[in-house]
Amino acid sequence: MQLDAYQISVCPPMSLRHVILTLLAEQPASGYDITKRFDASLGYFWQASHQQVYRELARLTEAGLVSFETVTQGERPAKKVYRLTPQGREALLAWLERPASLPVIKDELLVKMWAVAGLAAGDPVPDVVRRRAEHAARLVEYRDLERDCFAAGCLAGLPEADRLRYLTLRRGILAEQAWLDWCDEALSCLPAAPPG
Amino acid sequence: MQLDAYQISVCPPMSLRHVILTLLAEQPASGYDITKRFDASLGYFWQASHQQVYRELARLTEAGLVSFETVTQGERPAKKVYRLTPQGREALLAWLERPASLPVIKDELLVKMWAVAGLAAGDPVPDVVRRRAEHAARLVEYRDLERDCFAAGCLAGLPEADRLRYLTLRRGILAEQAWLDWCDEALSCLPAAPPG
DNA sequence: GGGTTCATGTAATCGGTTACATGATTCG
DNA sequence: CGAATCATGTAACCGATTACATGAACCC
Numbered sequence: 001m002q003l004d005a006y007q008i009s010v011c012p013p014m015s016l017r018h019v020i021l022t023l024l025a026e027q028p029a030s031g032y033d034i035t036k037r038f039d040a041s042l043g044y045f046w047q048a049s050h051q052q053v054y055r056e057l058a059r060l061t062e063a064g065l066v067s068f069e070t071v072t073q074g075e076r077p078a079k080k081v082y083r084l085t086p087q088g089r090e091a092l093l094a095w096l097e098r099p100a101s102l103p104v105i106k107d108e109l110l111v112k113m114w115a116v117a118g119l120a121a122g123d124p125v126p127d128v129v130r131r132r133a134e135h136a137a138r139l140v141e142y143r144d145l146e147r148d149c150f151a152a153g154c155l156a157g158l159p160e161a162d163r164l165r166y167l168t169l170r171r172g173i174l175a176e177q178a179w180l181d182w183c184d185e186a187l188s189c190l191p192a193a194p195p196g
Numbered sequence: 197m198q199l200d201a202y203q204i205s206v207c208p209p210m211s212l213r214h215v216i217l218t219l220l221a222e223q224p225a226s227g228y229d230i231t232k233r234f235d236a237s238l239g240y241f242w243q244a245s246h247q248q249v250y251r252e253l254a255r256l257t258e259a260g261l262v263s264f265e266t267v268t269q270g271e272r273p274a275k276k277v278y279r280l281t282p283q284g285r286e287a288l289l290a291w292l293e294r295p296a297s298l299p300v301i302k303d304e305l306l307v308k309m310w311a312v313a314g315l316a317a318g319d320p321v322p323d324v325v326r327r328r329a330e331h332a333a334r335l336v337e338y339r340d341l342e343r344d345c346f347a348a349g350c351l352a353g354l355p356e357a358d359r360l361r362y363l364t365l366r367r368g369i370l371a372e373q374a375w376l377d378w379c380d381e382a383l384s385c386l387p388a389a390p391p392g
Numbered sequence: 393g394g395g396t397t398c399a400t401g402t403a404a405t406c407g408g409t410t411a412c413a414t415g416a417t418t419c420g
Numbered sequence: 421c422g423a424a425t426c427a428t429g430t431a432a433c434c435g436a437t438t439a440c441a442t443g444a445a446c447c448c
Contacts, residue, residue: 016407019307025314032427045306052408054429077416077427092311096318099326100304108296110241110364111215115288117357118221122292124360130295156385161313163385164320168306171378178374182367189352189359212435228399248436250401271445273399 016056017065019046021084021092024066028083031057044142044172057082065091125190132183139176145169212252213261215242217280217288220262224279227253240338240368253278261287321386328379335372341365 023034023042034057035050037043048056057080060066065088068080084092109127116122150158150166158166219230219238230253231246233239244252253276256262261284264276280288305323312318346354346362354362 015304015307018304018311022307022311022314025311030427031429042307042310045301045303047300047302049409050427051410051429058429075417079427089315092315093317096308096311096315100308100323102327102330103301103303103305104243105241105299106243107241107299108211108214109299110367111211111218111238112292112296113360113364114238115214115218115221115292117360118218119285119288119292120357121289127296131298134298161316164309164313167378167382167385168309170381171306174374174378174381175371178370182363182370185366185370186363189363226399227401245437246399247401247438251435254401269398272397273444275399 015095016048016052017060018092018095019048020053020056020060021065021088021095024082024084025089025092028081030079030081032079034082045168060088064088125187128183128186128190132180132187135176135179135183139173139180142169142172142176146173211291212244212248213256214288214291215244216249216252216256217261217284217291220278220280221285221288224277226275226277228275230278241364256284260284321383324379324382324386328376328383331372331375331379335369335376338365338368338372342369 019042020034023029023037029037031050031054035048035053038046038048038053057066057068061068061082064085066082067085068082070078071081072078109124109131112122112127113124116124146166146169150162150169215238216230219225219233225233227246227250231244231249234242234244234249253262253264257264257278260281262278263281264278266274267277268274305320305327308318308323309320312320342365346358346365
């Protein structure tokens, strides 16, 4: 399984492994727990399937960055609870030292608008309407979280850790708001339906 | 080469092939030209390496969605100029009918802020400063394009195709502005450097 | 002479998705 | 009785990145 290459690449570019280490730094968890957290909080800026999670946990274990103990829980199926090893913590700290790369943007909707321009056929409006609804729904969700978890506007009083997590939520809010603004701009200058 | 599966999947999820068809709908081009356009205009919302482009062009040719003629140009190396076939145009139109999927977000910077929160070590500020500079540079670039290519504020007078392309640029501007706003918010509430 | 541009690709590897597989428990 | 939740994985495939490879022309 080419452990050497894996260990070396605990540094370089890609980062599902670092995301998992990050989740384990917060608290020990099973593969199932981690997958669920990808569907919830962290899922707003990183996604991974359970298959990816289990595979990565196996590699991290082999590399000595995490360890697990099997916990039997009476009725429920047994689970493996993973936690950071000291080397895992070191690897995570080393990753923090390196500059974060810019997120890759791949947006089908914008490509489609280009395609409609090139073909002089097709109607982008339904897609924009759909996207507007999706972003509006997310914005509501984030604003609810903001209201329920953080007393708005009193950042200064929070511990560092909470301030950092709050900022990730703020990013979600600003991003969704920017999408809504764009959708409205687009809808206001696209006719209801061109010939096609 | 499992052409059947490929042909069927001209419909389903992923879309490098549709992006390339989109570029060819605008005008015929070589693999090299297409790669360059990924580095320029279209690159703001879709990226692909030259290796990906050449491989996809080979598959699209085999599937009959594009065709090429080899053009020798005296001094320079010969090139293959690709163009849409009627089936290619059909495939692109069919793709336009299907709803666009939401872009996947994977942002290392936000993961890092979560990691700093969990470890109580490390400093996110340098990364935020770096990101702010990158987004500011892009915003300048986009605003220059806006000034040079579109008379600001007179969307109504443009042909449909230009209005659509202008909207993709507007999206870039709104997105970069939102990032700048967030970076400023983050910097204003993070201390210069926590202990770590 | 050395770097950039034009122009094309192959090979190896890694990241991510889809489909398949199992098995118990709890809720409606 | 059927669906959802808890909990773990394997296998096949597709998408994307990195490294390697070639070769001519043009510019400094």
